[in-house]
Amino acid sequence: xxxxxxxxxxxxxxxxxxxxxxxxxxxxxxxxxxxxxxxxxxxxxxxxxxxxxxxxxxxxxxxxxxxxxxxxxxxxxxxxxxxxxxxxxxxxxxxxxxxxxxxxxxxxxxxxxxxxxxxxxxxxxxxxxxxxxxxxxxxxxxxxxxxxxxxxxxxxxxxxxxxxxxxxxxxxxxxxxxxx
Amino acid sequence: xxxxxxxxxxxxxxxxxxxxxxxxxxxxxxxxxxxxxxxxxxxxxxxxxxxxxxxxxxxxxxxxxxxxxxxxxxxxxxxxxxxxxxxxxxxxxxxxxxxxxxxxxxxxxxxxxxxxxxxxxxxxxxxxxxxxxxxxxxxxxxxxxxxxxxxxxxxxxxxxxxxxxxxxxxxxxxxxxxxxxxxxxxxxxxxxxxxxxxxxxxxxxxxxxxxxxxxxxxxxxxxxxxxxxxxxxxxxxxxxxxxxxxxxxxxxxxxxxxxxxxxxxxxxxxxxxxxxxxxxxxxxxxxxxxxxxxxxxxxxxxxxxxxxxxxxxxxxxxxxxxxxxxxxxxxxxxxxxxxxxxxxxxxxxxxxxxxxxxxxxxxxxxxxxxxxxxxxxxxxxxxxxxxxxxxxxxxxxxxxxxxxxxxxxxxxxxxxxxxxxxxxxxxxxxxxxxxxxxxxxxxxxxxxxxxxxxxxxxxxxxxxxxxxxxxxxxxxxxxxxxxxxxxxxxxxxxxxxxxxxxxxxxxxxxxxxxxxxxxxxxxxxxxxxxxxxxxxxxxxxxxxxxxxxxxxxxxxxxxxxxxxxxxxxxxxxxxxxxxxx
Numbered sequence: 001x002x003x004x005x006x007x008x009x010x011x012x013x014x015x016x017x018x019x020x021x022x023x024x025x026x027x028x029x030x031x032x033x034x035x036x037x038x039x040x041x042x043x044x045x046x047x048x049x050x051x052x053x054x055x056x057x058x059x060x061x062x063x064x065x066x067x068x069x070x071x072x073x074x075x076x077x078x079x080x081x082x083x084x085x086x087x088x089x090x091x092x093x094x095x096x097x098x099x100x101x102x103x104x105x106x107x108x109x110x111x112x113x114x115x116x117x118x119x120x121x122x123x124x125x126x127x128x129x130x131x132x133x134x135x136x137x138x139x140x141x142x143x144x145x146x147x148x149x150x151x152x153x154x155x156x157x158x159x160x161x162x163x164x165x166x167x168x169x170x171x172x173x174x175x176x177x178x179x180x
Numbered sequence: 181x182x183x184x185x186x187x188x189x190x191x192x193x194x195x196x197x198x199x200x201x202x203x204x205x206x207x208x209x210x211x212x213x214x215x216x217x218x219x220x221x222x223x224x225x226x227x228x229x230x231x232x233x234x235x236x237x238x239x240x241x242x243x244x245x246x247x248x249x250x251x252x253x254x255x256x257x258x259x260x261x262x263x264x265x266x267x268x269x270x271x272x273x274x275x276x277x278x279x280x281x282x283x284x285x286x287x288x289x290x291x292x293x294x295x296x297x298x299x300x301x302x303x304x305x306x307x308x309x310x311x312x313x314x315x316x317x318x319x320x321x322x323x324x325x326x327x328x329x330x331x332x333x334x335x336x337x338x339x340x341x342x343x344x345x346x347x348x349x350x351x352x353x354x355x356x357x358x359x360x361x362x363x364x365x366x367x368x369x370x371x372x373x374x375x376x377x378x379x380x381x382x383x384x385x386x387x388x389x390x391x392x393x394x395x396x397x398x399x400x401x402x403x404x405x406x407x408x409x410x411x412x413x414x415x416x417x418x419x420x421x422x423x424x425x426x427x428x429x430x431x432x433x434x435x436x437x438x439x440x441x442x443x444x445x446x447x448x449x450x451x452x453x454x455x456x457x458x459x460x461x462x463x464x465x466x467x468x469x470x471x472x473x474x475x476x477x478x479x480x481x482x483x484x485x486x487x488x489x490x491x492x493x494x495x496x497x498x499x500x501x502x503x504x505x506x507x508x509x510x511x512x513x514x515x516x517x518x519x520x521x522x523x524x525x526x527x528x529x530x531x532x533x534x535x536x537x538x539x540x541x542x543x544x545x546x547x548x549x550x551x552x553x554x555x556x557x558x559x560x561x562x563x564x565x566x567x568x569x570x571x572x573x574x575x576x577x578x579x580x581x582x583x584x585x586x587x588x589x590x591x592x593x594x595x596x597x598x599x600x601x602x603x604x605x606x607x608x609x610x611x612x613x614x615x616x617x618x619x620x621x622x623x624x625x626x627x628x629x630x631x632x633x634x635x636x637x638x639x640x641x642x643x644x645x646x647x648x649x650x651x652x653x654x655x656x657x658x659x660x661x662x663x664x665x666x667x668x669x670x671x672x673x674x675x676x677x678x679x680x681x682x683x684x685x686x687x688x689x690x691x692x693x694x695x696x697x698x699x700x701x702x703x704x705x706x707x708x709x710x711x712x713x714x715x716x717x718x719x720x721x722x723x724x725x726x727x728x729x730x731x732x733x734x735x736x737x738x739x740x741x742x743x744x745x746x747x748x749x750x751x752x753x754x755x756x757x758x759x760x761x
């Protein structure tokens with residue numbers, strides 16, 4: 001290949017003194033000092049999480065404190081990395097929610113496996129599992145990284161229920177029984 | 181062999197396809213033969229037809245003939261005989277094949293009918309599929325996918341019915357889910373001959389219930405759960421345990437008696453959750469006894485043997501085999517085989533006994549047959565011991581004078597007991613049989629060295645010099661020969677306890693310690709079995725059909741088998757019913 005020699009443009013006098021460039025740099029530095037900060041002091045300060053953020057999957061209770069999960073195991077079935085493991089169980093007949101019949105005995109989500117895809121939330125027929133705004137999961141052992149049922153409810157808290165499906169069912173049951 | 185009478189065939193036309201079916205076949209079965217699915221709830225191939233669910237509505241027509249001259253009327257448009265279609269739909273289950281019958285299952289009218297029936301069935305159906313055990317194998321779910329409307333037009337309040345009624349110790353009823361198909365009622369009446377179920381009240385208040393003072397507690401009650409097309413009847417044992425779509429199905433055989441009912445074992449990740457019957461029209465139709473469904477609980481029993489033991493201490497397999505070999509060298513060995521071992525194990529047991537020149541015994545288990553699917557012989561594979569040549573005559577029945585209906589008399593070791601007392605026997609090799617249970621006293625057990633192969637701890641394993649833990653029927657593959665001399669295959673459903681070798685490996689190692697080299701892998705072993713046993717000459721383990729293979733029983737036709745009549749089995753001579761007398 002042919003070599004084309006290119007001559008460098010000679011520097012002007014101002015450029016040879018470096019002063020305009022240094023002043024230009026200092027201008028940016030001082031301007032930044034008086035502007036509001038763009039970083040934050042993590043972890044003391046935390047960013048605001050968008051509404052549709054997919055964080056750590058959690059279990060939620062309805063406003064009456066009833067655990068919404070009925071252990072249908074659809075999330076366990078749909079979970080691509082097989083992070084969810086449920087042991088189904090029966091609700092005691094003397095419980096106020098005995099008409100729901102079924103609730104999980106154990107509900108484990110292995111956060112080392114979870115890929116935060118949100119399919120569990122999408123598939124849940126009872127609106128019991130939600131990926132909420134918790135994004136930081138740490139632990140020193142593998143066992144610590146498995147969220148058990150208690151921890152899942154602690155993370156999930158209570159969500160407003162639009163449907164009150166089981167309350168309506170109980171009301172219908174009482175109404176129907178009264179008719180007989 | 182007498183050929184079965186040829187059924188009279190009639191040609192019917194289903195959705196434009198002609199097929200010849202035996203006369204009297206109903207439209208659902210005929211359509212199944214051409215691969216057309218006619219949805220249904222109340223119809224069951226082994227029960228009477230009642231036609232009360234109306235889901236199988238079809239359009240039918242007959243070739244037109246002139247009423248006066250009886251000559252076919254030809255349609256000028258097609259040049260073929262005209263079909264007179266009945267303007268109203270008919271039920272498929274109650275319509276039998278007759279010559280020239282024409283059926284439409286895909287017409288707009290049929291689709292409308294199915295959608296209408298589905299809408300009515302779903303009006304009062306509680307939408308509790310997430311908690312319903314039937315979800316995943318529910319006919320209502322399946323048909324709702326095909327013919328459901330997806331939303332409900334019903335704005336009134338749904339019916340309220342009892343949700344948790346115990347019909348019997350093993351069956352729970354949810355009346356809201358019931359579609360009133362009456363399959364369970366017909367099963368109880370026609371198959372179990374225990375007429376305890378019926379409907380009360382009218383219209384949408386109709387409710388399934390037991391007759392006053394009665395319970396659904398016969399030994400076949402769980403079949404009603406199997407045939408329930410929806411989640412109304414559920415098993416108290418399987419209720420809320422696991423969703424069916426997680427479960428792996430493995431074909432197996434019910435080992436509780438010599439009927440050999442075909443079963444499916446449902447397991448997930450090495451744990452068995454339930455056992456259900458598998459259809460075999462020559463053995464058990466689609467039924468099985470409740471007692472056979474809980475046999476899987478022995479797999480995780482507390483007293484399961486887990487380690488090879490020599491002299492009561494945990495040991496290794498090779499050390500134990502060497503210890504057994506020492507005992508074999510001393511002579512005076514007797515082998516107690518088992519009617520609960522598979523054909524392959526019995527063959528290896530015979531090889532072991534032949535190498536040791538030992539006499540063989542078999543433990544007999546005789547109970548009361550229920551004339552349905554539990555026979556008097558509670559060993560599943562005594563016929564296998566005869567076929568493999570492990571024994572030449574049937575073992576003597578136990579000597580309990582008056583057995584109660586459920587009691588099983590265990591015996592057949594009287595000759596062995598006498599030999600032990602006279603000091604002729606030095607070592608007893610027991611293949612899975614509890615010798616104490618079979619009638620040997622503690623003193624007799626203490627007098628001999630025992631090599632015990634078994635699944636669970638018992639008096640014999642406690643007294644044994646060498647203990648080899650073995651696998652249950654759910655953890656190994658093999659074959660049983662049932663009372664009809666039908667050889668049937670069962671497959672490994674779950675892995676055995678950690679570290680346990682297959683039973684065939686243990687038996688092959690013992691046989692080779694006794695000086696007889698045999699393969700321990702089942703397919704290789706079957707080559708040897710086929711070569712040595714004429715009755716099994718044409719067989720391999722792999723090509724054994726799922727419904728079993730009937731063997732020629734003539735060499736053993738004179739033996740006094742203990743079984744009475746059961747479903748699809750008649751004993752050769754009625755006089756042989758009297759046993760142990």
